[in-house]
Amino acid sequence: NAGVTQTPKFRVLKTGQSMTLLCAQDMNHEYMYWYRQDPGMGLRLIHYSVGEGTTAKGEVPDGYNVSRLKKQNFLLGLESAAPSQTSVYFCASTEGGAHTGELFFGEGSRLTVL
Amino acid sequence: GQNIDQPTEMTATEGAIVQINCTYQTSGFNGLFWYQQHAGEAPTFLSYNVLDGLEEKGRFSSFLSRSKGYSYLLLKELQMKDSASYLCAVKDSNYQLIWGAGTKLIIKP
Numbered sequence: 381n382a383g384v385t386q387t388p389k390f391r392v393l394k395t396g397q398s399m400t401l402l403c404a405q406d407m408n409h410e411y412m413y414w415y416r417q418d419p420g421m422g423l424r425l426i427h428y429s430v431g432e433g434t435t436a437k438g439e440v441p442d443g444y445n446v447s448r449l450k451k452q453n454f455l456l457g458l459e460s461a462a463p464s465q466t467s468v469y470f471c472a473s474t475e476g477g478a479h480t481g482e483l484f485f486g487e488g489s490r491l492t493v494l
Numbered sequence: 495g496q497n498i499d500q501p502t503e504m505t506a507t508e509g510a511i512v513q514i515n516c517t518y519q520t521s522g523f524n525g526l527f528w529y530q531q532h533a534g535e536a537p538t539f540l541s542y543n544v545l546d547g548l549e550e551k552g553r554f555s556s557f558l559s560r561s562k563g564y565s566y567l568l569l570k571e572l573q574m575k576d577s578a579s580y581l582c583a584v585k586d587s588n589y590q591l592i593w594g595a596g597t598k599l600i601i602k603p
Binding site for chain 1: 498502527529534536539581583585589593594595596
């Protein structure tokens with residue numbers, strides 16, 4: 381049972397470089413989310429999707445873009461990385477966001493921007 | 495603004511009981527979650543409360559008082575493996591999750 385899988389697990393970028401984080405879930409969940417986690421702060425929502433082909437902005441969307449071309453995949457892109465984007469990124473999915481909505485998280489992707 | 499408050503760090507002894515508090519001020523309320531997160535790992539779901547009262551699940555229990563904007567997570571018979579961060583999150587009127595910064599629980603032998 382893979383659940384939610386994120387790639388890559390670790391990445392070091394230079395300022396201005398671009399990259400894409402991939403999230404894949406095999407639970408047929410409609411809702412998918414990208415969060416960032418920084419020391420001393422709660423998880424902050426970057427972008428989310430309520431179904432294939434849809435995306436929406438979260439609390440901290442600036443500097444990030446997302447796409448949900450297939451139901452099982454949710455991609456997070458950084459077009460021009462900045463040191464402020466150094467963080468641990470978590471992808472999560474759930475069956476239905478309006479209900480109990482237990483989130484299933486990926487293992488996280490640790491990104492360092494130099 | 496919306497706010498979730500939890501203690502930053504707590505220490506307890508193996509075999510004892512510990513209570514982790516969470517207070518919240520949010521735009522509406524559609525449920526409160528507790529997640530456990532071991533260092534370097536992903537959060538995992540522990541409990542969900544939407545009505546007032548106590549929900550018990552093995553060694554873990556979670557309590558909610560909506561009128562007081564207050565919840566606690568109670569861990570009994572503490573084990574070393576319970577050393578982790580415990581995250582409180584509230585679903586607001588837009589069904590968006592607002593997260594606390596987490597409480598780091600240290601268990602000593």
